[in-house]
Amino acid sequence: MTATLFAVQVLNGLQLGVLLFLVAAGLTLVFGVMDFINLAHGVQYMLGAYLAVTFYGLTGNFFATVVLALAAALVLGLVLEVLVFRHFYDRDHLDQVLATFGVILFLNEGVRIVWGASPLSYPGPEILQGAIPVMDGFGYPVYRIALIVAGLICAAGLWLVVARTKVGMLIRAGAANPAMLSALGVNVRQLFMVVFGFGAMLAGFAGVMAGPIFSVEPGMGDGVLILAFVVIVIGGIGSIRGAFLAALLVGLVDTLGRSFMTDIFKLFLEPSAANQVGPAIASMLIYVLMAGVLFFRPTGLFPAPGRA
Amino acid sequence: MRDLLTRERLITAALLTVFALLPPVAEAFGQGYLTNVASRVMIYAIAALSLDLILGYGAMVSFGHAAFIGIGAYAVGISAEHNLWEGTLTIPMAMAAAGLFALATGAISLRTRGVYFIMITLAFGQMAYYTASSLSAYGGDDGLTIWGRSEVLGNPVLEDDTALYFFVLICLALCWWVASRVVGSRFGRVIAGVRENRARMSAVGFDAYRHQLVAYVLAGMMAGLAGALLANHAEFVSPAYMSWQRSGDLIIMVVLGGMGSLYGAVLGAVAYLALEDVLAGFTEHWRVIFGPLLILIVLYARGGLARAFRREGPSREGRDG
Numbered sequence: 001m002t003a004t005l006f007a008v009q010v011l012n013g014l015q016l017g018v019l020l021f022l023v024a025a026g027l028t029l030v031f032g033v034m035d036f037i038n039l040a041h042g043v044q045y046m047l048g049a050y051l052a053v054t055f056y057g058l059t060g061n062f063f064a065t066v067v068l069a070l071a072a073a074l075v076l077g078l079v080l081e082v083l084v085f086r087h088f089y090d091r092d093h094l095d096q097v098l099a100t101f102g103v104i105l106f107l108n109e110g111v112r113i114v115w116g117a118s119p120l121s122y123p124g125p126e127i128l129q130g131a132i133p134v135m136d137g138f139g140y141p142v143y144r145i146a147l148i149v150a151g152l153i154c155a156a157g158l159w160l161v162v163a164r165t166k167v168g169m170l171i172r173a174g175a176a177n178p179a180m181l182s183a184l185g186v187n188v189r190q191l192f193m194v195v196f197g198f199g200a201m202l203a204g205f206a207g208v209m210a211g212p213i214f215s216v217e218p219g220m221g222d223g224v225l226i227l228a229f230v231v232i233v234i235g236g237i238g239s240i241r242g243a244f245l246a247a248l249l250v251g252l253v254d255t256l257g258r259s260f261m262t263d264i265f266k267l268f269l270e271p272s273a274a275n276q277v278g279p280a281i282a283s284m285l286i287y288v289l290m291a292g293v294l295f296f297r298p299t300g301l302f303p304a305p306g307r308a
Numbered sequence: 309m310r311d312l313l314t315r316e317r318l319i320t321a322a323l324l325t326v327f328a329l330l331p332p333v334a335e336a337f338g339q340g341y342l343t344n345v346a347s348r349v350m351i352y353a354i355a356a357l358s359l360d361l362i363l364g365y366g367a368m369v370s371f372g373h374a375a376f377i378g379i380g381a382y383a384v385g386i387s388a389e390h391n392l393w394e395g396t397l398t399i400p401m402a403m404a405a406a407g408l409f410a411l412a413t414g415a416i417s418l419r420t421r422g423v424y425f426i427m428i429t430l431a432f433g434q435m436a437y438y439t440a441s442s443l444s445a446y447g448g449d450d451g452l453t454i455w456g457r458s459e460v461l462g463n464p465v466l467e468d469d470t471a472l473y474f475f476v477l478i479c480l481a482l483c484w485w486v487a488s489r490v491v492g493s494r495f496g497r498v499i500a501g502v503r504e505n506r507a508r509m510s511a512v513g514f515d516a517y518r519h520q521l522v523a524y525v526l527a528g529m530m531a532g533l534a535g536a537l538l539a540n541h542a543e544f545v546s547p548a549y550m551s552w553q554r555s556g557d558l559i560i561m562v563v564l565g566g567m568g569s570l571y572g573a574v575l576g577a578v579a580y581l582a583l584e585d586v587l588a589g590f591t592e593h594w595r596v597i598f599g600p601l602l603i604l605i606v607l608y609a610r611g612g613l614a615r616a617f618r619r620e621g622p623s624r625e626g627r628d629g
Contacts, residue, residue, distance in 0.1 A: 097426060107599075279442040282442075284439055
């Protein structure tokens with residue numbers, strides 16, 4: 001009983017971790033290559049989900065929805081890059097924070113105008129309906145398994161691109177030393193547009209995949225953004241490998257903490273006190289984890305080479 | 309320099325005089341509600357002042373400043389829930405609680421620089437937010453209604469809105485005075501020196517980390533005071549006080565007013581809340597207008613409102629960097 005429950009929660013943790021990785025990957029690359037802090041990255045995740053709502057309404061087919069929403073997320077990401085973000089690459093971090101904060105205010109409210117404030121949803125694909133039975137009368141949804149698999153495939157693909165292709169080599173070089181890369185004749189701005197569009201698409205993909213599980217509502221990207229920040233700070237800014245491991249770690253710690261912290265406290269506290277303390281401690285757990293990592297390694301677990 | 313100082317004193321005195329005269333004037337014109345609105349503005353001015361101390365003078369971009377406000381507010385709210393109404397106890401408690409949180413989180417955050425610092429303060433702010441949300445004994449997500457205001461030595465004088473207004477004004481003036489003393493002191497010079505060149509300050513023999521930590525705790529305590537006042541003003545506390553958007557709002561106030569200028573922070577708070585009020589009267593979706601406006605302000609109007617009062621405005625460009 002407890003072992004099955006534990007297994008289910010581990011799966012839930014992996015699922016959160018995979019979603020976080022998809023968002024954090026773009027964030028960490030954009031920061032690594034261009035030293036640009038993009039708070040609006042969480043909004044890309046939200047837009048992915050909202051675009052999926054619309055495209056699902058039009059097509060009624062989940063897979064067509066994924067393709068269309070990804071294309072639209074890419075276009076929107078590039079539009080934002082051209083209209084706003086590229087004017088702030090040379091500014092200090094504070095200006096970037098404020099400008100991208102402005103983008104968040106605009107898009108969160110814009111979504112509320114276009115799609116309304118109430119939560120929306122759309123179903124996952126037919127083929128992935130149903131559940132895998134894990135114990136009597138309780139099954140784990142196939143869609144969630146599929147989400148974990150899709151996320152892992154994305155992570156593997158991303159690793160291949162970054163570690164094994166020429167573009168990946170340029171991205172790594174850009175993260176290590178953009179000035180030198182530029183001096184060697186590479187158009188860093190163009191490279192950055194590629195990275196940026198790609199990151200926007202990954203975050204959008206995470207949003208599309210999350211839509212059938214979580215409710216689609218304005219501001220849904222904000223919480224994910226902050227978790228993604230925790231992930232890339234733990235993993236080391238600019239490092240894909242660090243983002244991947246940290247995302248899984250954060251996903252697991254958060255999910256398992258929320259499910260079991262109260263029970264753990266019940267071992268040595270009054271049940272009523274445990275019910276009070278458990279959830280409070282559980283919600284702090286990943287931040288404590290982050291603080292612990294930073295205390296020993298102020299640049300995260302796997303800092304990108306060349307960056308201190 | 310001497311000219312600048314007197315100019316600053318003039319503007320400070322003018323602003324405080326306007327605040328002091330506002331209640332009777334508003335009353336005379338039958339706009340008594342303005343007193344209430346202005347109380348809130350002054351409370352946020354205190355918070356903006358505290359943020360300006362570390363952001364403007366110390367270049368520490370804290371994105372979790374609203375947490376200190378929330379902790380101060382909750383200290384008052386939770387005390388009231390346990391029937392402790394004495395403001396001379398609860399307000400220092402609020403400041404101490406916020407200061408302790410600043411000490412613990414600052415000790416970790418200040419080990420990091422730049423963008424790490426931004427993200428970590430943001431994360432700690434969220435930690436406080438989620439912790440408050442899970443305090444089910446004190447209202448959880450829904451917040452906590454406080455059935456009255458703090459007493460002063462057993463006297464419920466603050467129940468009167470005008471009395472509260474002047475109490476807030478006195479707090480603002482005190483914070484302003486403390487902040488200006490700090491900025492002008494040797495300590496303040498060290499903080500500004502670390503902002504300009506950390507390595508050089510360390511080489512000269514100053515412990516940058518300790519100075520920054522003390523400034524961080526001081527700012528946290530001041531924001532805690534703002535929180536305690538806010539709880540009294542609204543007679544309500546909720547986790548929303550600590551949301552990261554609130555922290556963003558505070559940064560906007562400081563930048564809008566002009567970083568590294570104390571009256572700028574106060575002007576920024578006034579301007580931001582007025583702008584919010586005007587835009588919100590225009591449409592409920594005011595953020596759709598404010599978002600792009602913010603981008604334009606950051607793009608074209610660096611230096612903020614304070615620059616308009618400075619003679620040698622543009623030459624100070626490098627300071628914000």
